[in-house]
Amino acid sequence: xxxxxxxxxxxxxxxxIAEEVAQIKAAGGKTPHLAAVLVGHDGGSExxxxxxxxxxxxxxxxxxxxxxxxxxxxEELLACVDKLNNDADVDGFIVQLPLPKHISEQKVIEAIDYxxxxxxxxxxxxxRMSIGLPCFVSATPAGILELLKRYEIPTQGKHCVVLxxxxxxxxxxxxxxxxxxxxxxxxxxxxxxxxPNIKEVCLSADIIxxxxxxxxxxxxxxxxDGVVVIDVGTTRMPSTGTKSGFRLxxxxxxxxxxPKASYITPVPGGVGPMTIISLMRNTLLAGKKEIYG
Numbered sequence: 143x144x145x146x147x148x149x150x151x152x153x154x155x156x157x158x159i160a161e162e163v164a165q166i167k168a169a170g171g172k173t174p175h176l177a178a179v180l181v182g183h184d185g186g187s188e189x190x191x192x193x194x195x196x197x198x199x200x201x202x203x204x205x206x207x208x209x210x211x212x213x214x215x216x217e218e219l220l221a222c223v224d225k226l227n228n229d230a231d232v233d234g235f236i237v238q239l240p241l242p243k244h245i246s247e248q249k250v251i252e253a254i255d256y257x258x259x260x261x262x263x264x265x266x267x268x269x270r271m272s273i274g275l276p277c278f279v280s281a282t283p284a285g286i287l288e289l290l291k292r293y294e295i296p297t298q299g300k301h302c303v304v305l306x307x308x309x310x311x312x313x314x315x316x317x318x319x320x321x322x323x324x325x326x327x328x329x330x331x332x333x334x335x336x337x338p339n340i341k342e343v344c345l346s347a348d349i350i351x352x353x354x355x356x357x358x359x360x361x362x363x364x365x366x367d368g369v370v371v372i373d374v375g376t377t378r379m380p381s382t383g384t385k386s387g388f389r390l391x392x393x394x395x396x397x398x399x400x401p402k403a404s405y406i407t408p409v410p411g412g413v414g415p416m417t418i419i420s421l422m423r424n425t426l427l428a429g430k431k432e433i434y435g
Contacts, residue, residue, distance in 0.1 A: 233267070345365065
């Protein structure tokens with residue numbers, strides 16, 4: 143069993159991005175600029191955004207953080223999106239989800255200029271991805287593919303089972319795994335809460351990407367020997383053994399599944415670090431106008 147080390151791979155990518163940014167600056171080019179919009183004070187979102195801002199500094203990007211209180215109106219938020227769309231210095235920006243209930247997330251996502259949509263959530267980017275055109279691929283699926291690639295895990299002709307059908311992970315990663323090329327060319331099955339024979343499907347999988355958000359859903363008796371397991375789950379569980387009072391739990395019962403796996407990602411330290419670095423790579427592509435001229 144080999145542990146897939148997302149921390150090490152993201153550190154490697156961070157170094158590559160920082161070197162490229164240094165070259166751009168040395169040649170008199172524009173410093174890539176990522177803006178983040180944060181609404182309210184959700185603990186998880188705060189942590190994520192702080193980490194994104196810190197990573198921007200580490201790779202040499204310019205970053206801006208725009209904060210709104212929980213009670214911001216939809217109009218105000220859309221006006222902010224419009225302003226960022228029209229700010230020539232901002233190469234890419236994100237609106238951190240989830241948003242408060244009174245704001246339509248879909249409306250906000252669609253208001254973002256797809257050429258600056260480094261989260262890859264805009265329908266134009268999603269549509270382009272689904273037919274294999276250049277686009278911003280959302281960060282978690284992009285990070286998962288990068289891990290498969292850097293560990294040289296074979297995907298061609300393999301049976302890949304995706305657990306979960308969210309717009310952010312399940313659907314895009316299923317789509318990417320069946321595209322022509324590497325990593326891809328897999329036969330993909332998507333399972334979700336309504337799939338009756340989920341255990342049988344998982345037992346036939348060569349690669350399992352678990353993104354259900356159900357802690358320790360995938361048990362040892364659901365996988366075959368030699369399976370590759372990518373655990374996207376990050377549920378905060380109360381814990382007396384940690385300073386913070388909680389522990390991150392994945393969707394995979396690690397102690398049961400790991401002995402049977404050929405490769406497996408830990409939680410934390412697997413897919414998580416890849417998500418932020420993939421966002422940085424999208425921002426670099428936006429800054430270089432590499433996808434949309």
